[in-house]
Amino acid sequence: MLGPIIETLIGGLLTGVLYALVALGFVLIFKASGVFNFAQGAMVLFAALSVARLSEVMPLVFAVAIAVVIMVVLAYVIERLVLRPLVNQEGIILFMATLGVAYFIDGFGQTVWGSDIYKINLGIPKDPMFFFEGVFPGGILIDREEVAAAAVCAILVAGLAIFFQVTRTGRALRAVADDHQAAQSVGIPLNYIWLIVWAVAGIVAIAAGMVWGSKLGVQFSISLVALKALPVLILGGFTSIPGAIVGGLIIGAGEKLAEVLLGPILIKTFDLAGGGIENWFAYMLALVFLLFRPQGLFGERIIERI
Amino acid sequence: MRAPAASDIAAGEVLLSVEDVTLSFGGVVALRDVSFDIKKGEIRAIIGPNGAGKTSMLNVINGFYQPQKGSISFKGETRTKMRPYDAADGGIARTFQNVALFKGMSALDNILAGRTLKMKRGWFWQMLRIGPALTEEIEHRKRVEEIIDFLEIQAIRKVPVARLPYGLQKRVELGRALAMEPDLLLLDEPMAGMNLEEKEDMSRFIIDVNDHYGTTIALIEHDMGVVMDLSDRVVVLDHGVKIADATPDEVKKDQAVIDAYLGVAH
Numbered sequence: 048m049l050g051p052i053i054e055t056l057i058g059g060l061l062t063g064v065l066y067a068l069v070a071l072g073f074v075l076i077f078k079a080s081g082v083f084n085f086a087q088g089a090m091v092l093f094a095a096l097s098v099a100r101l102s103e104v105m106p107l108v109f110a111v112a113i114a115v116v117i118m119v120v121l122a123y124v125i126e127r128l129v130l131r132p133l134v135n136q137e138g139i140i141l142f143m144a145t146l147g148v149a150y151f152i153d154g155f156g157q158t159v160w161g162s163d164i165y166k167i168n169l170g171i172p173k174d175p176m177f178f179f180e181g182v183f184p185g186g187i188l189i190d191r192e193e194v195a196a197a198a199v200c201a202i203l204v205a206g207l208a209i210f211f212q213v214t215r216t217g218r219a220l221r222a223v224a225d226d227h228q229a230a231q232s233v234g235i236p237l238n239y240i241w242l243i244v245w246a247v248a249g250i251v252a253i254a255a256g257m258v259w260g261s262k263l264g265v266q267f268s269i270s271l272v273a274l275k276a277l278p279v280l281i282l283g284g285f286t287s288i289p290g291a292i293v294g295g296l297i298i299g300a301g302e303k304l305a306e307v308l309l310g311p312i313l314i315k316t317f318d319l320a321g322g323g324i325e326n327w328f329a330y331m332l333a334l335v336f337l338l339f340r341p342q343g344l345f346g347e348r349i350i351e352r353i
Numbered sequence: 354m355r356a357p358a359a360s361d362i363a364a365g366e367v368l369l370s371v372e373d374v375t376l377s378f379g380g381v382v383a384l385r386d387v388s389f390d391i392k393k394g395e396i397r398a399i400i401g402p403n404g405a406g407k408t409s410m411l412n413v414i415n416g417f418y419q420p421q422k423g424s425i426s427f428k429g430e431t432r433t434k435m436r437p438y439d440a441a442d443g444g445i446a447r448t449f450q451n452v453a454l455f456k457g458m459s460a461l462d463n464i465l466a467g468r469t470l471k472m473k474r475g476w477f478w479q480m481l482r483i484g485p486a487l488t489e490e491i492e493h494r495k496r497v498e499e500i501i502d503f504l505e506i507q508a509i510r511k512v513p514v515a516r517l518p519y520g521l522q523k524r525v526e527l528g529r530a531l532a533m534e535p536d537l538l539l540l541d542e543p544m545a546g547m548n549l550e551e552k553e554d555m556s557r558f559i560i561d562v563n564d565h566y567g568t569t570i571a572l573i574e575h576d577m578g579v580v581m582d583l584s585d586r587v588v589v590l591d592h593g594v595k596i597a598d599a600t601p602d603e604v605k606k607d608q609a610v611i612d613a614y615l616g617v618a619h
Contacts, residue, residue, distance in 0.1 A: 213490075215472040222455045222466045229453035232415060233533060234441030234470040286457075 050183030055307045056300055061193035063279075063299020064200045065262075068255040070276040070283065070291040071203065072248040077285045078211075079220045079244040080130075082141045086149035088273025090249055092265075093156040094118055095256030099165035099265040107170070111253065118249030121152075126242045134227075134237065153270055162267070167260040171195050196258040200292070203254060207247070208288050220244060224286070278333035284343025293344060302328040365392040367426075368569050369414065369537060374423035376409055376593075383409040384420070384593045391537065396563055397571045398584035398601075402613060405590040407573045408450055411539045414571070415440040415447050428536070442470055446535035448526045450542050450573075456515040460525045463514055464500055467532030468493045500528045504558060520551040527558060531566075538562065540572040544579060552579065559583060581605065589613070 069091060076084040097117050101110035129144050171192050180186035211217040222230045223240045231237060259269050275298070283294025305328040313319045336343075370390035376383045384406045391397045399407045412418040414425065416435035424433045427443055446467070455463050472493060501510055504524050509517060514525055523543060530538055543559065544552045556579060562568050574580050580587065581601040589597040589604060591613040597604050604610055 215469055218458075218462060218466055219469055221458055221462075222469075225455035225457055226453045228417065229449065229455065230466075231417070231437035232441060232447050232449075232453070233467050233529065234438055235466075236438050 050185065050187060052304070052307070053183070054187045055303050057187065057189060058193070059300035059303030060296050061190065061197055061299070062303065063296040064197040064292075065193070065255070065258055065295075066272075066275050066279050066299055067292045067295025068196070068200050068203070068251065068258060069272055070279040070295055071200075071207070071288065072251045072255065073273075073276055073280055074283075074285060074288055074291045075207070075244050075248045075251065078288075079224050080141075080241055081138060081224060082130075082145060083138075083285075084248070085142065085145040086125075086152055087248065087252065087276070088270040089149040089152035089156070090118070090121070090252040091256045091259065091273065092267065092270040093121070093152050093256075094249065094253040095167065095260035095265045095269055096156045096160040096165065098253065098257055099167045099260060100160045102167065103165075107168070111257070114253050115250055118253060119246045122242055122245035122249050125245055126238060130241055130245075131238060149270075153267070157267075165260075165265040167257055167265060169195065169257065169261045171261075192258070192261060199254055199258065203251060204288060204292055211288065216240075216243065275329060278329040280343070281333040282336055282343060284345045287343065287345035290343055290345030298329045298332065301332055365394060367391070368393045368428065369571075370426045371410070371414070372424050372426070374410075374413055374420045374425070376406075376413060376418055376420045382593050384413070384590075386423070387590070387593070387595050388423075389588045389595060389598055391569060391571055392586075393569055394563075394567055395569060395585040396559070396583050397569075398580045398587045399571060399573050399590065400575075400577075400580055400587060400604075401590035404592070406593040407590055408541055409593075410590070411447060411541055411571070411573065415445050415539060441533065444533075444536035445539065446530035446533040446537070447539035448523070448530050448541055448543060450545065452519070452522045452526055454514045454522055454526055454529070457513060459511050460506060460514055460517070460528070461497065461501070461510040463525055464497045464528045464532045465493065467529040468497065470533065496534075497532055500531050503531075503561070504528050505554075520547050523547070523551075523555065524558075527555075531562065531568075534566075535568060538568050538570045540570060540574075542573050542575065544574060544576055552576065556583060 069087065072087045072090065073084060076082055076087070094114055094117075097114040098107075098110050101113055125148060129148060130141070133141055133144060169192065173192070175188045175190050177186035177188055211220060219230070219235045219240055220243070222233070222235055223237060227237060230240075255272075256265075256269065259272055263269060279291060279294040279298050281294075282297055283290025283292070302325045306324045309328075310322065310324055313324075367390045370388075372388050374384055374387045387406075387410065399410060401407050409418060413420050414435075416437040416439060419434055424431050425435060426432075427435075427440075427445070430443075455466060458466070472489060501507055504527065506521065506524055506528065509521060509525075514522055517525065527540070527543065530540075540559070544555050547555065559570060559572070560583065563570055572584070574583075584601055587597070587599065587601050587604045588595060589607070589610050591609075596609045596613055597607045599607065
C-alpha cells in the first residue's frame with residue numbers, strides 16, 4: 048500500500064510544480080502592480096502556440112528565442128495601449144481590462160497560429176523511470192518530463208527570488224507595488240517597471256506553456272490551466288514567489304492523494320460514484336484556507352494600524 | 354552655526370523659481386498666478402489655511418501635477434512641464450503629508466530605495482554580487498547607514514515600516530528622501546500628528562540637514578512656532594493666491610495674513 052501512496056505523492060508534487068509555474072506569472076504581475084492579471088492563462092496558451100508552430104520550421108532553441116521576443120513585444124503593447132492610459136484607476140477596472148486582453152490574446156493567437164492541436168517536443172523520452180524496485184513491488188514510477196519541469200521551475204524561482212531581493216530593479220518593483228506616488232518621487236519610472244514585469248511574466252508563460260503543451264498538446268484548454276492556479280495563489284499568497292511554489296506543491300499533492308485515499312472511502316461508506324475529486328478538491332481546500340488565513344501562507348501580513 | 358543670516362540669503366543664488374503658476378481641476382482653481390523663489394541654502398516655509406493650495410504647490414514642483422499656466426525654473430533650467438522622474442533625477446526629493454512609505458519593506462530597504470537613481474550597475478551584475486556591483490552595493494549601504502545613524506533609527510532598520518509608530522515612519526520617510534542626496538528637499542507637513550518631543554527631534558533633523566549637507570528645504574507646516582523658528586523666509590497662500598512673502602517676523606505682523614488665518618468681519 049505504501050508504494051502506490053508514495054508514487055501518488057511524488058506524481059502530485061510534480062504536477063504541483065506545473066501549477067506553480069502558472070501561478071508564478073500571476074504573482075509577478077500582482078506583486079508589482081496590484082493587478083490580478085486574468086490574461087495569464089491566455090499568455091501561456093499564446094506562448095505555447097508560438098513555440099509549437101515556430102518549432103515546426105526551426106530548431107526548438109530558436110523557436111524559444113523568437114517566442115521570448117514575441118512575449119516582450121506583447122508586454123510592450125499591453126503596457127502602452129492598456130495599462131498606461133489606466134494608471135491610478137481602481138483595481139477592478141484594471142482587472143476588467145486584463146479580462147479583455149485575455150480574450151483578445153486567446154482569439155488572436157488562433158488567428159495567427161491556427162486552432163488545431165499542436166505538439167511541442169522537448170526531446171525528453173516519454174517512457175517513465177522506475178525507482179526502488181527492490182523496496183516496493185513494481186517500484187515507483189516517475190515521469191521524466193515532470194522532473195524536467197520541476198528543474199526548470201526551481202531555476203526560474205531561484206533566479207526571480209534573487210532578482211527581487213538584491214537588484215535595484217527588484218527593489219523598485221516592490222516599491223511600485225506598495226505606493227505608486229512614493230515610487231515616482233524617488234525616481235522610479237512606473238512604465239518601465241510595468242514593462243519589465245509583463246515581459247518577465249511572458250517569459251514565465253513560455254516555460255509553463257512548453258511544459259503543459261508537451262504534456263497535453265497545445266490547444267485551447269491550456270489557457271484553462273490558469274484556473275487551477277487560483278487555489279494555488281490563495282494558499283500561497285498573491286504576493287509571494289516561494290508561496291506560489293509551496294501552494295502548488297500542496298494543491299498538486301493534495302488533490303492526487305485525495306483522489307486515491309478519499310475516493311474509495313466515499314464509494315464504500317456512502318455508496319457514491321467517488322470520482323472527480325481531483326476537480327473540486329483544490330478549490331475546497333482554498334476556500335477553507337481563506338477562512339483562516341486570507342493573506343495566504345506567505346503573503347504579506349495584513350497590518351492595520353488603527 | 355545656524356543657517357546664514359537673512360540678508361545673505363536675500364542676496365543668494367536662486368535655486369528654484371515658480372512663475373505665474375496657475376493650476377485648476379475642472380472649475381476649481383487650486384493655484385492662481387503664484388510666483389516665488391527658493392534660494393540656495395535656505396529653509397523656505399509655505400504656509401496657509403487648509404485648502405490654500407500648499408500641497409498642490411509641492412505637487413507642481415515635483416511634477417505630479419502639470420500647471421495649466423506658468424513655468425518652473427530649477428537650477429537655471431526653465432520648463433513648463435516637469436515629470437516626477439526628471440524632478441527626482443534633477444535632485445528634488447520629497448516627503449508626503451500622509452506618509453507614503455513602501456509598507457511591506459523594512460526601514461533599511463525603504464531608505465535604499467532612495468538610492469535607486471544613484472545605482473548604475475545592471476541587474477545582471479547585481480544578482481551575481483561580484484566585482485564592481487558588490488563595491489557599489491557596499492558603498493550605497495554605507496551611505497544609508499550614515500543616514501540611519503543621523504536619524505537615530507538604528508534599532509528599527511530591519512522592521513517592516515508598517516509596524517512602526519507614526520513618528521518613526523515620518524523619520525524613515527525623511528531618510529528615504531535624504532538618501533537621494535537632493536539639492537532641494539520638499540517636506541509636506543513633516544510634524545503633523547507628532548507630540549512635542551517628536552516635533553523637537555524633527556526640527557533638529559531639519560536644521561542639521563540644512564547645516565551639514567547644505568540642502569535647500571521647502572516645507573509646509575501648520576505649527577506656527579516651528580515655522581517661525583526654522584524658516585528663513587515664508588510664503589503665505591490663501592485660496593490659491595499668494596498673499597505674503599517675507600521673513601517670519603514680517604509675516605507675523607502682516608494684516609492680510611492675520612485676516613486669512615483669523616477671518617475678517619465683513
